[in-house]
Amino acid sequence: MTTGNPMAAPAAERHAAIVGAGPAGSAVSEILSKAGIAHDLFDEQPRAGGNIGRRRFDAPPQAPEGAPLCRYHASTRVLSASPERELTWDDGDAIHRQTYDAVFLCAGAYDGMLPREGRFDTWCAAGSLQALLKGQGIVPEGPVLIAGAGPFLHIVAADLARAGAKVAAVVDALPRLAYVNLLPYALPVLGNIGIMRDAQRVLRGSGVPVQFGRRVATLARDHAVTDRGERIDFAIAGISDWFAPQTQLARSAGCAQEWSDTGRYFITSVDDAYRTDREGIYVLGEGAGVRGGPHARLSGLVASLAWLEAVGHPAPPGHDRHALERQARDVAAFGQALEAAMTKRDVIASGEAWACACERVPVAAVRDAIDQGLEDLSSLKIVTRCGMGSCQGRYCEPVVGRLIAERHRTPRAPLTQKVLARPLDVGELIRRG
Ligand SMILES: Cc1cc2nc3c(=O)[nH]c(=O)nc-3n(C[C@H](O)[C@H](O)[C@H](O)COP(=O)(O)OP(=O)(O)OC[C@H]3O[C@@H](n4cnc5c(N)ncnc54)[C@H](O)[C@@H]3O)c2cc1C
Structure with missing residues (x-):
């Protein structure tokens, strides 16, 4: 077990931990490896990649690429973090505890639905359908309705259609104009436009009706009625109305939280380098606000470089933290504008x-x-x-x-x-x- 002041530890004895091996945690791991610092990386999934890079259950366990000094704790749940940077984790056999000099919490986000009358086992979050498809190769049988708000619906529907599912319809509360209004924010993340276009192409090719600016007014066990009075029959409905960051570990560590008006969730308060008010604890990626994959990676680069600077450890060459911070802010503006557009329609x-x-x-x-x-x-x-x-x-x-x-x-x-x-x-x- 290691304890102590992160400022005082000699470089060779520094211990860092990362929770979450998505784009944010993998970027931290990459920088720490390049800086010559061995570190622990925990993920409750067997393979690194997070939500975007989720791989099938039968793929071999795998640590992030380009991070040779990473000790990857696969299929390991981190149960809590203390203000003194002690992590408690469960590897399936035993509960373990260790104190680190730095803790990077990169636990991602999750999606959910707004309250609707009734509650049936034919409804689930759109994200669960995607996780089952990507992680287990499960293609739902019968017609699938994908509804809620935002571009994620189109990505999930296209993934399902590609896998051979029958997608009955996509009903997106965001009107087309809301997407057009997002274009000025999309310049730093042009890839996002490509992903949306690609999804639309797949949905058109599969004959999936896509309704923009429409809501599901009634959701029953096996059918929905839109606010235009159109009935859509389904076997499974995947609903995604909102995303919220996983803040539980940061809260267990006593990190200050604040309400986000644009996202309508509580979020861990962080500065431009993703430092929380607890020394040596960083919260980044979607955990610091739902801002998408490119922002998650940038936040990982920024936070790890900030920690190296704080402890006086040389940064690996070729990384300008302040330039990356500016880039992260520009990219985050897109995510913020998107979630504001989504919550406006709640x-x-x-x-x-x-x-x-x-x-x-x-x-x-x-x-x-x-x-x-x-x-x-x-x-x-x-x-x-x-x-x-x-x-x-x-x-x-x-x-x-x-x-x-x-x-x-x-x-x-x-x-x-x-x-x-x-x-x-x-x-x-x-x-x-
Ligand atoms: C269900 C879902 C599906 C998504 N699919 C897509 C997609 O297809 N395309 C796209 O562009 N964007 C997608 N997104 C958005 C995307 O997840 C993010 O933009 C990006 O992955 C965020 O990266 P991250 O590193 O912050 O978090 P994530 O990629 O979510 O990684 C977080 C990791 O932390 C791990 N973790 C969390 N808590 C613990 C714990 N207590 N102990 C151990 N491990 C823990 C998780 O297992 C996960 O692997 C999806 C989001 C969700 C919620």
Whole structure:
């Protein structure tokens, strides 16, 4: 176990840890390797790549490329991070703990749906369909509806169509004009336009109807009705209305959180170099705001270079941190404009729908509590039970936050993160403790 002041440790004895082997964590690993610093990289997936680069379950376990000094802990869940940079992880056999000089939290984001009346096993997040397809090779049987808001819907639908799924329709709340308005922000990320065009080409070629500027007004077990009154039958509906960063580990480390008006989620407060208010703890990639893959990689380069500078370790040649920071800001502007366009179209109308599906708390109950003057998530949790279920608020917090924002108020504080960032049953804890 290592402890101590990151500023005081000699270079050869420095220990760094990265959680998450997506584009952000892989970029950190690349820079640390080039700087000659051995480091631990944890991912609960067996293979590096994160959400964009997710590979099939039968691909061999693999660390990120170009990072020879990386000790890759595959299929290993990091359960918590402490303010003193101690990580606790579960490798399937035992629970381990170690303190590091620097901790880079690159845990990514997740997608979810706005509350809708009813809750059927034929509905899931569009991201889950994509994860099942990419990770397990599972192609859903029967017609698939992809609905919600944003370009991710088109990417998922195109992936499904390419794999032979029958996509019944894509219903995107963003009108075409919203995409046109994003073009000025897209210059630093022209690749994104190519990805969207490519998806449209696949969908056209597969005869998939794509509706822009439309919402699903009614979602039943096996069909949807759009706000134009059109019925769409499906076997599975993949819905993605919003994305939110995985902030649980940063919260367990006591890193300050703030409400993002554009994203409508709580986010870890970071500076331009992705430093949190806890010394030696960095939060980056989608964990620092949902800004896309190119930003995730840039944030990894910036944060790792910033740490090397902080500890007086020479940066590998050819990397100008300040230029990368400017690039990251320009790229982030696109993600921010996109999420602002998406959240502008949020509607949570029905009081009957569940704000918290785990505890079955109706939206109306949360609205009542907000009208009593509650504006922080922990108080709302006590009064309504939102956040007490098995997902521990991961899915209802962005919804409850939206309900507060709906009343033109700013959510004051997020849910308090208890020790574990991932659910672990007591039996497991005893067996491995
Ligand atoms: C479901 C989903 C699918 C997506 N698909 C695409 C796509 O096809 N194309 C595209 O352009 N963009 C896609 N995106 C957006 C894309 O994920 C991001 O732009 C990019 O991958 C972000 O990189 P990252 O490194 O920040 O996080 P990610 O790539 O998400 O990587 C985070 C990694 O952290 C690991 N992790 C998280 N918590 C823990 C923990 N406690 N312990 C151990 N490991 C942990 C995860 O397993 C994951 O591998 C998707 C996003 C989501 C949520």
